[in-house]
Amino acid sequence: MSVSQIFPKSLPVSSFFLAFRGISTTSSVCKNRKCGVPKVTPFRTHPLTYEEAQPPSKIYVTKGWLSWNTSNLYEEKRHAETTFEDLIIRKFMFGTWHGILASEVVIKRRHNMIVLAFLASMEHALQRQVYFLQGYTEELLTNWFKCPVKVELSAVSSKNDVIFKKI
Amino acid sequence: MAAPLLRSCRLGASLFTAQSQTANKVSQYSTSESLVTSTGKKDKLYRQLTLEIKGHDSAILNSYQKFTAMAAKELGVNIVSMCDPPRIFTRMSLMKSVFVHKKHFHQYEMRTMYKVFQIKHITGSTASTFLEYIQRNLPEGMAMKVTKIQIEQLPSHIKPPADAANQIQSSQQTTKH
Numbered sequence: 001m002s003v004s005q006i007f008p009k010s011l012p013v014s015s016f017f018l019a020f021r022g023i024s025t026t027s028s029v030c031k032n033r034k035c036g037v038p039k040v041t042p043f044r045t046h047p048l049t050y051e052e053a054q055p056p057s058k059i060y061v062t063k064g065w066l067s068w069n070t071s072n073l074y075e076e077k078r079h080a081e082t083t084f085e086d087l088i089i090r091k092f093m094f095g096t097w098h099g100i101l102a103s104e105v106v107i108k109r110r111h112n113m114i115v116l117a118f119l120a121s122m123e124h125a126l127q128r129q130v131y132f133l134q135g136y137t138e139e140l141l142t143n144w145f146k147c148p149v150k151v152e153l154s155a156v157s158s159k160n161d162v163i164f165k166k167i
Numbered sequence: 168m169a170a171p172l173l174r175s176c177r178l179g180a181s182l183f184t185a186q187s188q189t190a191n192k193v194s195q196y197s198t199s200e201s202l203v204t205s206t207g208k209k210d211k212l213y214r215q216l217t218l219e220i221k222g223h224d225s226a227i228l229n230s231y232q233k234f235t236a237m238a239a240k241e242l243g244v245n246i247v248s249m250c251d252p253p254r255i256f257t258r259m260s261l262m263k264s265v266f267v268h269k270k271h272f273h274q275y276e277m278r279t280m281y282k283v284f285q286i287k288h289i290t291g292s293t294a295s296t297f298l299e300y301i302q303r304n305l306p307e308g309m310a311m312k313v314t315k316i317q318i319e320q321l322p323s324h325i326k327p328p329a330d331a332a333n334q335i336q337s338s339q340q341t342t343k344h
Contacts (some may be wrong), residue, residue, distance in 0.1 A: 060224075068307035073221050074255045074279035076310060108307040115307070 040167045050164040051104050069109040082109070085145060089116065096137055100125050102162045112147045123158040130155070211291030212318040216298075218284040222309035225280050231309065232282055235301055244297050245287050252281040 036056040038048065054063045071082040086107050093105045093116065103119040116137070120130060134151045141149040156162060218235075222228050232249055239246045261273040289297070298313060305311055327335070 065223075065308075070221075070308060070310040072277045073223065073310055074257060074277075110305060110307045 038167060044166050047163040047166050049103055049162045053164045066104050067107045089141065097133060102156050102159050114145065114147060114149045115152055117152045119156050119162060120153045121159045122155050213289050213291065213294055213315050214318055215316045216286040216289060216294060217314040219312040220282045220309060221279050223278055227306055227309065228280050228282050231306060234304065235284060238301060242297060244289060246284055247287045248285045250283050252283055254278060254280045
């Protein structure tokens, strides 16, 4: 099928370029793109928490880890299982506590227990909603992972309280 | 049968004065050999407990070592050595490109630091109490391996040769006089 079949000759030439403009056939520009380092906005209005403000290279220097478990120690088991469970927990927390989470969730494992620690902003949430969500989270995750899950949340009055800097 | 008060484990207190030679041997333990547990069985004797602890963060390991030493001191548990064996770094190299673009080479590493505590001469009840206390306070991201060396009696079907048995008997008689 040729181009002339798709675009009849009656159409202007500009429409031809318009249709094919989206496809780039040149090789990609391999710039050194950093992951985990947010870009600065034109007027420096984007708020960041302390956790987000530290680049990944500062882990173990100015900030700690978000998952605390023994699976990555030498000669220990369950790397993949632990990582995948943590992923599910983070997804679940993001959806369940939508708009309430004011920080990342720290997942701590000791023995067979999972402890979830995070900040909850009370700006748009009622107290009884938070109590419900706490029980809901513990109950569901406990049943899914077949081990006790505890929620240890700290409340902040608004997300403005956790702004470390604006970029 | 020992008095019920003495039946519970007395951490660290040397309660009993050695009355015979056999009692002398076990007097270094925190409880006497003659003590029986509530189920009527004799308490176990451990010659050595080895606690191997590993974690990612040396600061937490040091803190835990301090805690364990303090707990052992308060409870009178005899920790003979606390050492840190060589650490192990597991490295993962990441290079998306097969050949060029060495600028984008990344290396991730998982650090494992160790601590080894050795406890000598401890009874079963003391060991279980002490271990439960320190294990319940084990922080997140730290693993512990406990190796126990228990003292067992010779099985009844193994007996010393006749000469040796006579010698033991005669030596016991002399000590009684």
